[in-house]
Amino acid sequence: MTATATPALKKSSLFGKEELKVIKDPLWDSNPIAFQILGICSSLAVTTRLDKALVMGIGVTLVTALSNVMISCIRNFIPNKIRIIVQLVIVSGVVIVFDQFLRAYMFDLSKQLSVFVGLIITNCIVMGRLEAYAMGNPPWRSFLDGIGNGLGYLWILAVVGSIREIFGSGKLLGMQVVPQSMYDAGYVNNGLMVLAPGAFLLLGVIVWIQRSISGYSEK
């Protein structure tokens, strides 16, 4: 048995109270970005436009969920000595498959996301969930946990992405939302929003708001 495996939780249903909690918690209370401060690097890099942020969020959600399931299925067979590297191999495999699909069906986006798709492998959220949850819980719950954490990451990316795209380039999903009349009246796009520091400031503000609402404070 692995060291991290805990005794299976009591009877499990498809969408019982426990399951709902698993998927809801990471959306707000234990949000991977706002609460655990994981995955910051990629959330700075891919949020200049909403479509990039969404594709990246979906990617992380799929990768976390799928690798959670796979690891959870074989969790009792993984030798403890090499568990991290086994997790890495599986995560990398899933990420490469996702990258291949992007290249086939969304070529432009895959070019723009460039290295950041590959870097999902090193996204702390994925490894964090494998180590903290999938190694000790049955596949279905691990799947929900992966989906929950992925969505928790996705919605913050989407918020940051929308704000950056609207204020940085006056567009949303590539469509002009700031009317030409405002530019004529002297409005200028905020250049800071296009650059990474803009995302950093925004993320800070979001973490602040999230924490003041959820009442969390550093001990």
Added chain:
Amino acid sequence: MNTSSNGYVMGFAIGVCVIISAALAVTANSLKPIQDEAAEFDRQKNVMVAAGLVETGDTRSADVLKKLYVDRVQEAVVNTKSGEVLTGKSAKDAAQMNKDAAAADPSDKGAANRFRVVATTKGADGKIEAVVLPISGKGLWSTIYGYLALEGDLEKVRGVTFYKHGETPGLGGECENPVWCAQWKGKSIRGEGKKLVGIEVKKGKVDPTIPYDKAHRVDGLSGSTITCNGINRFVLADLTAFEGYLATLKN
């Protein structure tokens, strides 16, 4: 079962690797045709961007753009040694002819890239509007592929794109940035006495008070000296290779 014995650990590691690699091989292989098609469409789009037919990030559907390419762009294979245009040859033929030429004379270094595909667009008056030349060469990490389009006068740059490369994102990778590429527009590849000088990526900013800067240089990309040097080198080398073809066009 003793999961911490050395034999088990080895067996498990090998098993995981074999299964994952098999899965990856199957996915990569089955998606290859679709990926190739997407890459080819991307290439066509870049030809049109260089020629000024579409803008980067054009939101029109793929079908519309593909039709536009067929309607407006004529591809032709050029023999860069003699400058003659070969009719009725496709990009595939060109690749084969290069292979044959290189095999026929291994000592001839230029042979492997002798037959190249160029594209032209014509204006409403039937005159050549843009000549799109393929350019490629080594940057820092990778071979950079791009297109350089010349105006009908065969001197002024009409547009440039770099569409395939493996340079560092944010540094050398910025060569694909449309804002940077827009600077190339209107620069001239020929200096005094119509001598070919190419376009030079300057280290630092272009000083518009220096006539040479204004005519032939563009701003450097900070943090990517080697990428920029590479671009300077292969743009000039490729333009030199196309000299014969450009002369044929002029007459």
